[in-house]
Amino acid sequence: MKKLIFTLALAAFTTVAFAQKKVARSAERNFKKGNLEEAIQEAEEALQHPDTQGESSVLLTKAKAQTRMFDMEEDITASTVSLGRDAFQNFEKVMEMEGGDKSSKVGKDVYKDDVPELPENLRPWNKNTLKMSAFNKAIIAYEEDDFEMSYEMFSLVSDIDPTDTTANFNAGFLANDLGKFDEAKKHFNRLLEIEDYNKLNTYYFLVQIASGEEQDPELAYEYVMKAREDYPEDKTLAEFEIQLLLQMNKMDEALASVQEALKSDPDNPGLLLRYGYLLEQSGDLDGAYAQYKKSVEADEEFFEGNFYAGAILLEQARKIIAEINELSDDEWEEKAPEMSEKADGLYSDAIPYFTRASELREGEASAEALELLFQIHTRLKNTEEAEKYNQRLISIYGPDWMER
Incomplete structure (x- = not known):
């Protein structure tokens, strides 16, 4: 009797196991026929059963079906991204089950080269297919100005193949543009690990993120110094460093x-301007002015050079005025006229710089230079010129601009 019960139990177990094998084979057949939802459903059923849950080929069938569905999706939405991500994760799990062996039958299937021109029934619908399809969707989304979805697709491509420089750079660029700075750093840092890749623009982005968005000049400086090891002659990196x-x-x-x-x-x-600034900070105003002046001679339309040159002349003039106010009565008659004339000369010398600066900006961006020109001409009793700048400031801020 015990033998009979054991035999019946064994038969039942064998029948169930055979049934699950049959479900797994049915999933593969449905995949080949293009019945993708049925294939996924049957693969999931087989993966839930102890007898077939460890079979990598079953999970591979599911991943292939998901990839084919992903490729067929015309609308590029978050659900499309999710489907592609699920397929990718399943391919990754398949290879884990295979112990990472790309030379196994299943491993070869996962990484087999794909040729899009082949008939659908001859394509492998594997990781390479998923990568190509995601890349195409990234381009389509970008051309439709859907930068969020374009980023998601480029990100998927770069996760499938972390050595894909185009996908990583595009994903980093779009993430940075979208304010996804952690994601941007992930992709840009991947590029730094790739040999023989021109990393200069990648370093630029990382420096800007660290110094601007993260307010971390120390980290930005580390990127700059690392970049200068590879690109010692790059002038932009030299400016970043300073x-x-x-x-x-x-x-x-x-x-x-x-x-x-x-x-x-x-x-x-830019270098001349920074040199001037450093000299100014050290107290060498004459040296600073010389460098600011050189920066304008190098580029007449350099707003900062014009503004800084004018500003340092004003600073020198104001120092003289402050010294005049400290003179005793006896010193006043002897020194004040000459000192005032010198100060007025500095004010006059500043006019061309601020005038040019005011012409290089529009609206409120020019207002500071316009106010300084109004003040200088007022001091020098150039009434018509002062009124001209008064009217320009009224056009920007209204008649009560002085009360701002």
């Missing part, structure tokens, strides 16, 4: 860096 040293109040290092940079690029307006 700018970051200034942010970190490392004036001596910044001064040494800007002097070194100017040896190879003596007419760089």
